[in-house]
Amino acid sequence: MKVIFKVYTYLKAELGAGEICLEFPDKEVVSLEDVLNEVEKLTSKKIKDKVLKNGKIKEGLIFVLNGKSVIPENASQVLLKDGDIISILPPGSGG
């Protein structure tokens, strides 16, 4: 299975890439943590601890899975399947 992982603004700068196609050859579903582990493996950049804390999405970050904003408390239960797109963005609050 394949999953598209996207990040924006400062997360993109830290990761050095805005979009990564992740492959999980022997799986039918993966967790968000699996996705982040794979991103760390491919990029050699620490990202998991910057976006998750105790299985919950860190405040100030928006996870969008296939067009739906993920409920922060549900992050550890989210499962991704082949073709899913997960995006992480940090919206600005200023005016």
Next chain:
Amino acid sequence: MEAIFTRHLPLIGEDGLKKLLNSTVLVAGAGGLGTVVLQILVRSGVGIIYVIDHGIVDEPDLNRQILYNRTHLGKAKVEIVSEELRKIRDVEIIPRKETIDENFKIPDEVDIVVDCLDNFYGKFLLNDLCVTANKPFVHAGISGFYGQVTIVIPGETLNLKEMLRNVPLEKTGGLPVIATAPFILGTLEANEVIKFLTGKGVLLKNKILVVDLLYNDFQTVEFGSL
């Protein structure tokens, strides 16, 4: 017709200009985003503009709040905005020096509301008020060198809090910001208002346009429809 409109009249036509001249827009916040949005809407031909802001002009505002200068320090922003915008053309500006809270009533004649507030508490509250009043709402937020913009149309799109879950609901602003961020994001907000009022182009319905000015990146994040 006023000569100020001659350069964009061919783009929107007599009908489009008439729509702008007959429109009423409420701009919430007269800071970095708001002063850019207001200038563009006035120059484009919007007929009546409500401006809501409780603040006074402070020196740190001058790096980005384009309608103000040193002679305005200490004065109410809504009063300066009214004076400065009327130097551009004869336009009806309705300044209201107040804070938007749960009791704020969006005037019935308002066609669209523009969120130029500086915190998510206010942005979400204003969006809720717009949903209750069935008014379209253009949102932008900025931080550092980046920002985002979208439009919320009750009954047609997701609300702001359905798209932006998990943001801190603080009531105060003051984040570091580069001058280019409100200029560009404010311009995109005004562009969304002009498209909505004239019926031109494609709106950012269920899409957030994310702008990263450090890396020259403009990308939309798509959300599912209702």
